[in-house]
Structures are given as structure tokens and as C-alpha cells.
Amino acid sequence: MIKLYGLRMSNYYSLTKAVLIEKGLDFEEIKAPPSQKDDYLARSPMGKMPSVEVDGTFISESLAIVRYAEQIQPEPALLPADPVAAAKALELVMHVKLDAELAARRLLPAAMFGATASEELIDTTHKEVVRGMQAVGALMVCKPYAAGDTFTLADLYTYYSMGLVTSISEKMFGIDALADYPQIRDLLAMLAERPSIARVTEEAAQKKPAT
Template sequence: MIKLYGLRMSNYYSLVKAVLIEKGLEFEEVKAPPTQKEDNLARSPMGKMPSIEVDGQYMSESLAIVSYLERMSDNSPLIPADPFQAGKVMELVCHIKLDAELVARRCLAAAAFGGEVSDETKEATDKDLERGLVAVNQLMACDPYAAGSSFTLADMYTFYSFGLINMISQKMFSKDPLANYPKIKTLLEMLASHPSIQRVETEKSQ
């Protein structure tokens, strides 16, 4: 049985949990906050969450983990069989993660934990995020799903990254990052009722 380490409040933890559910894989959740303690570093070299344990071996990084899970079960494929379409899904995932979410995360400590951020960082984040969102929007099919007609890994990253991007953007810049992207907004509303995502979100409050 796969063990999933981390906390339910983490968007990356939630994403991996939703993929485990989507793929119909059995798993056990183990509460493990991000720390620089030896046991956590053994599971996750940067001390972050989530990580998984399979037969006594560990794996970190959500993208590595979900790629592994995708190969572990044929249920509900999240990456298309066609090599080019598979590449397109991963392209969208990369842009969401690198050019939108990781940019917004520069202000996470200030937005969520009362940390400090310089005006320079704030301004650069706002500007870079706008650019990242243009790129993401260019690749988003929203037809009706992120990468086209079927639900893929890009939908999982859309849901779990935009939750965080929205929160940071509203708090730091007092603006709706998706104001100019109504198709992505509609997609997010649809994804909120996708069964695996809905279960993860419901269980957060338990």
C-alpha cells in the first residue's frame, strides 16, 4: 500500500491525493509537516511535502510522484496515449507550475503567514504573474477540460495551482488574476465538482 506523507492543507499534497483517488490506487495518509528533520529529509531531500513511500522506498516531487502513479494504474488515464498530445499536457502542466504558481509563491509567506516581502519583489511578482497567465491562457483549451476533451493531469494542476494563485493575488495585489480569463474560471468551477477533487476538498475539513 502506498503511504502519502504531508498535510492536507498543502496544494501539492492534495493534488497527489486526488491523483491516487482518480487512479483507484489504495493509499494511507500519514500526517507529516515539512521539516528539516532527518526522517523527513530521507523522504523528501528538500524537507517539503508531499512524499510517498512504496515498499520501504521514498519519492518526493509531485510531478515525479503523479508520473509514477499514472504508470501504476491503467484506470482513468491522465496522460494521453498519443505521444504529441502527452507532450502538450506536460507542456501545460509545466507552464502552470513554473510560470504561474511558482511566480505567485514568491509572495506566499506574506500572503498566508504574515511574512514580509519587499515592494520590489511584490512588483516583479505582479508583472511576472501577468506574463505567466498570458502564456497559460494561450495553451488552455478549456474544451471543456484544460487540454481538450478529456480530463488530464493538466486539470489537476489547474485546480490545485489556481487555488493558491487566486489567494495570493487577491491578498497581495487586491485583484482577481483570472478577471481576463473567464474560460479558466468556468473550468475551475467545473473541476470543483470532479469526484476525486471533491473528495479531497471535503476531507480537508475532517
């Protein structure tokens, strides 16, 4: 049985949980807030969530965990069989993850936890997020899914990244990051109904068990 460590409030924890559900894999959730303590770092060397434990081996980084899940349970596939289509889906994943989410995440402490951020950091991040969203918008297919006609990892990374991008953009830059991308907004609404995602959302809202 796979042990999934982290908190249900985390977008990458939620994404990983949705993948395990999509794959029909058995897993156990273990509450583990991010930490720099040695035992945590043994599971996740940057002290981040999520991580999983498989037969005594720890794996961090959502994409590595997802790749593991895809290999042990190929169906339903979360990447297209066609090599070019699979590469395009992963290309979109990386731009969502690195150029939109990770860029915006720099201002998470200021947006959500009352930390201060310099005008320079806010300005640079604003430009990076806008640029990252242009890259995401350029690759986004939305016919009807993020990377084409099948549900893929690109849908999951889009779903679990755009909330952070839009809330930070609204709070810190006063902009709607999806204003120029109505097709992404429609995609998010469709994905919210998907059973795996709906279950993750519902369980994250529950108070018990407190993860």
C-alpha cells in the same frame, strides 16, 4: 500500500491524493508537516510535501509520484495516448506549475503568514504572475477540459494551483488573476464537482483525522 506523507491543507498533497483516488490505488495518509529534520529530508530532500513511500522507497515531487501512479495503474489515463496531445498537456502543467504557481508562491509568507515583502519583490512577482498567466491562458484549451476533450493532469495542476495564484494576487497585487480568463474560472467550477476532487476537499475540511 502506498503511504502518502504531508498535510491535507497542501495543494500538492491534495493533487497527489486526487491522483491516487482517480487511479483507484490503495493509500494510507500520514500526517507529516514540512520539516528540515533528517528523517523528513530522507523522504523529501527539500523538506516539502507531499512524498510517498512505496515498499520502503521514498518519492518526493508530485510529478514524479504522479508518473509512478500512471505507470503502475495506467487506467484511467491522466495523459492522452496521442504523443503530441500528451506533450501539450504536460507543457500546460509546467507553465501552470512553474510560471504561475511557483512565481506567486514566493509571496506566500507575506500573503498568508504576515511576513514582510519588499516593494521590489512584490512588483517583480506581480509582473511574473501576470506573464505566467498569459502563458497558461495561451495554452489552455477548456473544451471542456484544460488540455482538450479528456480529463488530464493539466486539470489537476490547474485546479490545485489557481487557488494559490488568485488568493496571493488578490492580497498582494489587488488584482483578480482570472479576470482575463473566464474559461479557467468555469473549468475550476466544473472540476470542483469531480468526485476525486470533491472527496479531497471534503476530507481536508474534516477535523478528524487531523492531517
